[in-house]
Amino acid sequence: MTDPIPMGILSAAHVHTDAYAGVLADREDVSFVGVTDEDADRGREAAERHGTEYVADADDLLERIDAAVICAANVDHRAWFERAGAAGVDVLCEKPLAPTVEDARAIVDTWRESEIVAGITMPLRFCEPARRAKESLEAGEVGSIRSISGTNRGQMPGGWFVDPEASGGGAVMDHSVHIVDLVLHLTGEEVSEVYAEVDTRFHDIAVDDVNVLSMELADGTPFFLDGSWSKPDSWHTWGDATLEVTGSETTVAIDYTDQSLFHTVASGPDAGVHTAFYGTDANTELIDDFVDSVREGRDPLVTPADGLKAVAVIEAAYESARTGEPIDVDY
């Protein structure tokens, strides 16, 4: 067996940190060296939960690792990318790539110039129902695509996600990119135009929670997405991710969380009906692809160039909401 790859986590700000840290800690081909975080308490707690070291000095950690997962707030992605690029550390970055197209382009430049291996955490591409859909589409079973309809509703995440200074925006920023990226992956078509109805109607927060996007792909296909933070906190799970592709021959529909059990908790703070996902863990598959790409020196399935495309859609959506007009996406 080859030597384990020394890996770390750069900022534990994101709610997905535990999911990725857990996978890293479990892998025998990875040596989970440590977590660094500008918030020492948050970093120390994350490190403790996964049996690794909290490294206060980020440069120290970057010297000791070959690859890392950036779980920082959106506005900090660019800085972490630049530090990792300078240190020659390969990175897997939380989505969205950045809160602005300007930052996303700078990240793409850093990636190209530093020649590091870099990926974006888009687990939907790795979920088994989406892989099955990709097979059908590639085999030509769907025929010509007539329309695409998706959802990625969620509970309001709170924390820095609702601080525009850290997130760059609300539901549009947080819950557009997964389905937009999946459609790019499945169809090979970029979004060419966006009309957005955006508002804050569910929560008393400083960012948007209504995210209803009417889009058109470059080939003219209508593509609709509801990515609102519209699921109540008491809903049975975090949210949903669904996609339906209507073709001339076949309609294909996928539901990311459908492979779930109902679990009723009778008492205590979690009392109520919950769902427990038993499908193949897409995060494990995602890390698998990244670790392989680091070892092989190849691109992971989702690159910063793909991440930039999703950010361009977000920026167009916000512009549409501001102007009340459909907006051409500028890539």
Place this chain on the structure above:
Amino acid sequence: MRLGISGAGFMARTHAEAYEEMDVEVVAVASPSGPEEFVEEFGLDAEAYTDTATMCEEADIDYLDVCTPTHTHVGQVRTAADAGVDIFLEKPIAGTLEEAAEIADLVDDADVTFMVGHVVRFSPSYAKAKDLDVGSEGVARARRLSPFPDWGSADWFADREKSGGVFVDLAIHDLDYLRWCWGPVERVFARRHREADAEHGFVTLRFDSGAVGYVEASWAQPESRPLTMELEFAGDDGLVEYSNADESPYREWTDDGTVVESPFAKDAYRRQLEHFVSCVDSGDEPPVGAEEATEALRLALAAERSAERGRPVSPAEVGR
């Protein structure tokens, strides 16, 4: 109560099934190609006519149930109004606002009881959903997906001049329902994909209240897919979700296939027609008259205009 049905196609059949259970008499049926087969199939003790005017003159009916293609509605209503009989008219009220206005004038001048068949308002699930509290309105979602309607006589659904297309014929169900539940709409934005025998569209709505909604309507599904209906109301204090695909209170499996039914003592069509009959009896104003049905049509036409022009459209700018 004596009634005549105009039309002998899919919707006439649906209504005839409801009437079988109701305390009314279908005494006449009119269809240009002759409704004898239809009369026989439902075992009706009804006279067969080839034109509605003669039926209204001769059959001594209390009301006319118009189940004919959309582009014929104004003529049908004129005939019934001239004869002074009350009128139940299938949705959409008409294909254009000019025709809808003419219908409104005709029924007003004749002072007849008039209702348009926005049956979704009478659907047990949709009616229940309207009554559930979700707090302040956030996002409404309504989907209605079907294969292409190939059951119209002479394929009239495929002729967009006659049917109006997927917004005017199909999305109008949910446009009316959402407007009924969440009030008037300030602007719509729509996209659609259209082929000769397939159409699929999305309508985004911004209500006067500030809430957002959307309607997805498809005439582009494979034949194997049953009519699919989904509804959600998301508010700041709750969420209502409905999907008829998840509805399976009665199922059968045989070597030949599967049957899934959602049986009701009174289904949406029967509830709708019984309500109309009670209005005819009492003289009460039906809940979906010309005005409400015209506003639903206005939304569908706004969607049509938006899809054509590629920009948001205010319903107020359509037909005024």
